Amino acid sequence: MAGHGTRGRSGRRPTLEEVAARAGVGRGTVSRVINGSPRVSDATRAAVEAAVAELGYVPNTAARALAANRTDSIALVVPEPETRFFAEPYFSEMLRGVGAQLSDTEMQLLLIFAGSDRERRRLAQYLAAHRVDGVLLVSVHADDPLPDLLAQLEIPAVISGPRSERETLPSVDSDNYGGGRSAVEHLIARGRTRIATITGRLDVYGAQRRIDGYRDALRDAGREVDEALIVPGGFTEDGGRRAMTELLGRRPDLDAVFAESDVMAAGARKVLREAGRRIPDDVALVGYDDSAIARHMDPPLTSVRQPIEEMGRAMIDLLLDEIADRRPQVSRSPGRRQVVLPTELVERDSS
Amino acid sequence: MAGHGTRGRSGRRPTLEEVAARAGVGRGTVSRVINGSPRVSDATRAAVEAAVAELGYVPNTAARALAANRTDSIALVVPEPETRFFAEPYFSEMLRGVGAQLSDTEMQLLLIFAGSDRERRRLAQYLAAHRVDGVLLVSVHADDPLPDLLAQLEIPAVISGPRSERETLPSVDSDNYGGGRSAVEHLIARGRTRIATITGRLDVYGAQRRIDGYRDALRDAGREVDEALIVPGGFTEDGGRRAMTELLGRRPDLDAVFAESDVMAAGARKVLREAGRRIPDDVALVGYDDSAIARHMDPPLTSVRQPIEEMGRAMIDLLLDEIADRRPQVSRSPGRRQVVLPTELVERDSS
DNA sequence: ACGTAGTGTGGGAGCGCTCCCACAAGTGAT
């Protein structure tokens, strides 16, 4: 219970200076050992390490940040409200990936909400103060001023879900095109002939890509694309419901629906059920996101899974690269860094 | 585009000293203005504020932390894996509450995962270094050493979901007892006579309280508690399934089930369906958590809603109090601070 | 013998704040 690497639970914490005294070396040497510099003899290093262990020394981050002018922390900015980001699979899975990848480093993770105006002003202050070494951006709209602000302040940033095909920021995305495509190919393989799609918000790049996948899958299978079978659902359940109603009115003979989110699929399912269509017998249904809703739907919903956790990991990798690149003022980033990760179709009973 | 509160987008940021020079005052005075001390004349304050605005001054957090020996940040510790915490309503809602309440302050939020051993060691280092002013603990098991560590280090902490009825830490909880009670009272009011319950993990205090509520609701209605109608489901879907199967075997004539989580309700629902029981006609079903699963179930599931966002807010309130109380070494906390927030029964079609 | 490179190492300077002591100036009682 006594001392032994704990040294006065309530007393002052030991400083570099004290470790140096204990080890019989200078302050600079201890600093070198702590920071893993190679320019230290083995004997000295061992002595310092012993002193560190005996005193239970832990570096003072604030002092380090002040002296070295870096914070060793990155921020995950959540453009909060009403975003799909807060929905089930995204948030927790991405965080899991981010956390896992970060646990190998000394970096800490800050969570910043930028929903309200107040929060956004606060964020701007925050960034202006350079309180983080880098920023992770998620589900940012095309017209959001945040990326520009970051560029202006020269703060490294990585975005998940690029805003367009010519995203300037390093980005991580899942293969929305491939995801849409695989869903439709699956339906075709199952013998469906009149395949509709309920799309997401058309101002979201990823949603567009899913539609592209839908179109190309049909074309490549030699099918004609019937524009009447493409209806927007805005990523909401209610939107899905309305879209499905619309579709049933336009093309009563459809036999499959690809909803570009599980939530919209849930809405569509209700309408189908009310219309007396059986799933999957009369109409096959495929969703997107592989959320809890999909797993618990009746029947369980076939859905496109995105590797969200991996995306989180990839974002951290990119960001750390970006930060490292900027440290010595030489060698700018070689070029754009865009990562696209594959999706996976999870087949269940709805198709 | 020029200067004007932005001052060299890539140049050094202005310091207190520079603001002081600009305003024609001393360093101390600027510090006082920045920190809202009342001991500054109005004229001086105005001059300083003008200088701050002109230079676009933002305090350097690291320097402040070093000099004042506080970090202005708190950590939310997530004892990651397999926790129910990461499931739908909890994580995002609690974070929303925490974030909202924090946005009124200068405090920043750190997210720390403490799932693996490695992460836990890192966390211990982190706390030993006093890198946060306070800690938010969520879904901690009764035998977790973390609370003791925090006490030893004298780091203020608040726990959500007390570990037992004599939790020593300040805590925030929802009224699990009342929640369980209201679910059962609702079923009684609906004329159900043989009401079973599928419980959570028995080592979780909150789960116990829900069972207490179940028991008391029956007793107070003059019913007898049939122990055979109480089966543990461990908070998993599979557990819910097994428990339901067991229940059907023991008491084929039951006409209502209170599942102490939506996930278990989903498992129970499947078994009921396979057994040919109609919901709610033959068997009424009530869940707990009011998650997406409940909203999207077929039929939509009556469920007990916890005010998770408010819980997050309350946790921050408690923690900030705790931190403030500890600053001047006088006046210890007057006593235990335990907050219990009411739940709400959300009635849907399953009951 | 005398450079001429390395290696290790010590410690001064300084990062940008807060804390607090010293002190000037004003206010009101005696």
Added chain:
DNA sequence: ATCACTTGTGGGAGCGCTCCCACACTACGT
């Protein structure tokens, strides 16, 4: 006029690091 406060202000000291220059000391050439 004197004393005792109160109010406002300036600036020294110091928080615990990193950076970097200066200085041994060694090990080779020549």
